[in-house]
Amino acid sequence: MRIAIIGGGAAGMMAGIQAAEGGAAVTLFEGNEKLGKKVYITGKGRCNLTNAKTYDEFFKGLAHNGRFMYSAMHFFSNLRMMDLIEGLGVPLNVERGERVFPASNKASDVSRALEGRLRALGVEIRLNARVEAVKTAPNGFLVRASGREEPFSRVILCTGGLSYPATGSDGFGLALAQALGHEVTDLQPSLIPILTREDWPKALSGLSLKNVEFSARRGKKLLFKELGEMLFTHFGLSGPLVLSASAHLVGLPLDEILLLIDLKPGLSHEQLDARLLRELTAEPRKQMAGLMAALAPKSLGLALLELAGIPEGTVASQLTRSQRGDLAGILKALPLHAAGFRPIEEAIITRGGLNIKQIDPSTMQSKLLPGLYLAGEMLDVDGYTGGFNLQIAWSTGALAGHSAAAGA
Ligand SMILES: Cc1cc2nc3c(=O)[nH]c(=O)nc-3n(C[C@H](O)[C@H](O)[C@H](O)COP(=O)(O)OP(=O)(O)OC[C@H]3O[C@@H](n4cnc5c(N)ncnc54)[C@H](O)[C@@H]3O)c2cc1C
Known part of the structure; x- marks a missing residue:
């Protein structure tokens, strides 16, 4: 099974790890020269990667459409994220408000640890590879990047929202999803x-x-x-x-x-x-x-x-x-x-995105187009400050990767 992941941010990296652990051959397309460019600037460069609140309390940190996250959090919780990162050799500290940071206070440690795991699992990482189009094909999809079209049986789209476009999340991925039939709700700045x-x-x-x-x-x-x-x-x-x-x-x-x-x-x-x-x-x-x-x-x-x-x-x-x-x-x-x-480009996150009614919350698969999975900030789900937004990306990315590899 060949899976294309479009967007190598928080959600895409996690989707890649889960899909490869599930046995799929994974190609990760990232438009930038490196993975996780936004992760590098999170938490003022320290990366508040999640929040260690208990399961029920965690949901109070989700500002909009939190209920969509039940399955994703059940599958890949905040505690599992902490275990994964510590297991990759990055010790963590829990600070005031249960905010979790790498003990080194370096966001780069989180991004590099995930990239290391992707490489160890044999994920093919294509940098400077901006996806220009995704089309349906008889046995899946055709993904076009750098003028070249390639077939994949499944596609995971996780290109982020509209904020901080210099990190790569410029909204083009939302247009890709729209071209495949998905609706985008009203987009507004939040944490702004x-x-x-x-x-x-x-x-x-x-x-x-x-x-x-x-x-x-x-x-x-x-x-x-x-x-x-x-x-x-x-x-x-x-x-x-x-x-x-x-x-x-x-x-x-x-x-x-x-x-x-x-x-x-x-x-x-x-x-x-x-x-x-x-x-x-x-x-x-x-x-x-x-x-x-x-x-x-x-x-x-x-x-x-x-x-x-x-x-x-x-x-x-x-x-x-x-x-x-x-x-x-x-x-x-x-x-x-x-x-x-202030304008949405200056927002920490985007409120609004892909209409969650068109996505199965138990797999992250499109209800419109089987084989298409959607994850991360491009979904119409968001949280307050405190590590909740990255956890949305980790959890939905992980579930999308796992489901795509399992064919669920
Ligand atoms: C300044 C700042 C600080 C933040 N701090 C925190 C924090 O401490 N804690 C927290 O929980 N959240 C924080 N956030 C929010 C958090 O970073 C995001 O919610 C999270 O990164 C979303 O992950 P994502 O993978 O969905 O999108 P992104 O991380 O934006 O990744 C999307 C990726 O897709 C790539 N891409 C886009 N289009 C294409 C294409 N056509 N082809 C190929 N690749 C493409 C982009 O280059 C990008 O790398 C912060 C955000 C900002 C802006």
Whole structure:
């Protein structure tokens, strides 16, 4: 049985390993000069390759169409991925939030280990081999790359989404699947920086805030609330908290969304008000601009005073009770409004993709075209940050490879 795998990213490498272990003759086509180009930049070069949460908890990390993943996760779970990588000589560490990284903190170790396993299994790896077309043929498929057409009995398509196209995932694979009859749902960025309606965050570009709580509400509904780190940028907001929040906002009417930053999550409103009162009383002649330095980075402190309508030259003793209340209010719930997202090319992942109704979740085989298997980010399934998106690719890739080799 000859299997062609199109796309040598996370899903394609795993599909190759499983298909070859299943006894198939595997050819892996990768458009780039190396395998796993995106894997190299994951987790800021450290590769948060999976999340070690228990099976049930793991599914809470899947943001969209998580139920499609039951069989794939059952077949190739997060724990199995960890065993595989450690078995290939790459020790792992589990960090905060059960995020799993190579102990070396080098994403390249993960990619190289998988490539080593592919080579050991005799998978034919074709680099700089961009597939231009896939056609059906009497006994399978014809795959055209570099102007040459070759027959294969089965094809696994795993060319990724639309984000970070410089890594090779430019959406062409989705067009290949469409040409074979598959539907693509609405494609949107997820895990993406947020543009703000307000201009003041842009003036603070580069300022990073640690240990703040970021939340997003739609009316009375709390959509997201987490403690962590965020960043002001020249367009609005970014950083881990903001990227995570974005996955809860994609597709919602943004004009109904209120974003709130709690700059003092360790204090209640009353405790913060009491602290302000203490500091104002201790230094009655000090200007508010100076007093704010104890509460927030300088540039943010000045912005907060302006938002609270307090002239920066106001001396502590002049601050009225109501102004103090306003200041405490802003420190506890600094309001912002989302105006949009950065373009999909800058997203960590793509929300949307191949319509999962047309794919059998127990094999990853196309329901439209037997012998065609689909896996990875090109599917309309995605997760939050924390290693979930790579695990989607590992699990669906593994199941596709196994099923294709087994003829399931
Ligand atoms: C900056 C960044 C950081 C990330 N960090 C993490 C993280 O730490 N943890 C996590 O879980 N997820 C992370 N992700 C998400 C994760 O990398 C992806 O979800 C995952 O790589 C998807 O795997 P894939 O195999 O489906 O697609 P990809 O990894 O994109 O691989 C697709 C491959 O197909 C190839 N290809 C495309 N078209 C063709 C063609 N026509 N012919 C031949 N080859 C083709 C591409 O060159 C590419 O190598 C991150 C993403 C980004 C952008």
